Amino acid sequence: MPTLLVAAPTPLSGKTTVAVACARALAKSGTNVSLERAGDDANADSDRRLFSSLGSPSGDSKIVEVPAGDLSAALREHDGARVLVVATPGTAAEASALAQSVGEALAGVVLNRARRSDAGADYEGVTELAVIPEDSQLAAxxxxxxxxxxxxxxxxxxxxxxxxxxxxxxxxxxxxxxxxxxxxxxxxxxxxxxxxxxxxxxxxxxxxxxxxxxxxxxxxxxxxxxxxxxxxxxxxxxxxxxxxxxxxxGLYGATAFSADADRLSHLDELFVDADLSALFATAG
Structure with a gap:
């Protein structure tokens, strides 16, 4: 099954937000996607509950949020998967290094919590697929x-x-x-x-x-x-x-993503310009 791993160099970068946004955008374009959460790190259980309430239990493609940091184990488990790296303004260098480490498996980078001056950040040739602006509603x-x-x-x-x-x-x-x-x-x-x-x-x-x-x-x-x-x-x-x-x-941007209807609708609006059509093109 075509699989996309959503990764980040550090926790609380917005992997869950991006995974949900991708799944919803792909579903609207006709791609049936299931959502999974790997690992047993902080927030893993709450993320699994969220995903089970949102994603299709058996999709044509799969999005897997993996724990922050090294991706070696995840890539071994999901052979052939592509990787989407989530960066924030404070982790651009670490995100670039993580993106470069996966080689041809890289699908691109999503910049989350971006300030206006951060748009178009340089990731050393890595494709920036989407920019999610800094937003108090998403961080709440x-x-x-x-x-x-x-x-x-x-x-x-x-x-x-x-x-x-x-x-x-x-x-x-x-x-x-x-x-x-x-x-x-x-x-x-x-x-x-x-x-x-x-x-x-x-x-x-x-x-x-x-x-x-x-x-x-x-x-x-x-x-x-x-x-x-x-x-x-x-x-x-x-x-x-x-x-x-x-x-x-102190809780803003520092807690697990929760998904009420208003927040999901707002997330769709922020992600509307993202071109995700090629995410699964070479996966499988």
Whole structure:
């Protein structure tokens, strides 16, 4: 079966993102693709669960995400496979070396989290197949990862919920700007103090898709009733607002890729110009 290995020189380079993007783009062009995750490194189990929910169980071709680093074992196991290397602005030199090491098996390089100045980076003659720009929606952590980092009591979402943290807005602590503030800032997720019930309700009324309440004080019953009625993901943490923001900020780009419908649609848009027609041309 034609096989493509998705590799990177370092962990958290975006291999899972690229594997999913390739599979979806190829499927839209008529190529039935299965997704697999090799290895037992960090995030392997969560990636397997993700792939099983997205990929065809038996495709005409196969995309395999392999652990970061040396590809010798993976190439021995998947004889004849081609290799797609994922680079980031900080790993260009290492990605070039990895790409050169696989010789004729190389399909090309995808530059992930690219800044505008990174487009067209030099990979010593290696074909750059696609550029995925730096994007907060793709880098956003899952709700489950946020709850864990905040040691939060979580309601209205399950442990394996694929949803990720939307556009994050911090509620004002100096004044009550009301619903208009959250409307103007297009807030999708809101961090708000536990002693600010009016702000909590304003965020819910503005359509916030997640409410993170800090400070550990009791939340008023009418807020809890609205949260339950709207089934809004709700996280209560003992951390103060500053500590909560710092904890959440550290998760961006540092957690496993999660795939809710909005994120997948956004990924398709970012990957729309990638020419992947030749990825499996000489594989098998």
């Amino acid at each position: 952590p899952s709700l489950d990862a946020v709850a864990e980092a905040l040691k939060a009591e979580a309601e209205n979402f399950a442990e394996d919920d694929p949803r990720s943290l939307g556009r994050l807005v911090i509620a004002s602590i100096a004044a009550d700007p009301g619903q208009d503030y959250f409307d103007r800032t297009r807030a999708e997720s809101v961090i708000v103090r536990s002693d600010k019930p009016d702000l909590q309700l304003a965020a819910i009324n503005a359509g916030a898709q997640c409410l993170i309440v800090t400070g550990g004080l009791p939340v008023l019953s009418y807020v809890l009733e609205r949260v339950a009625e709207d089934e809004t993901p709700f996280l209560r943490t003992e951390l103060d607002t500053k500590a909560a923001v710092e904890a959440v900020e």
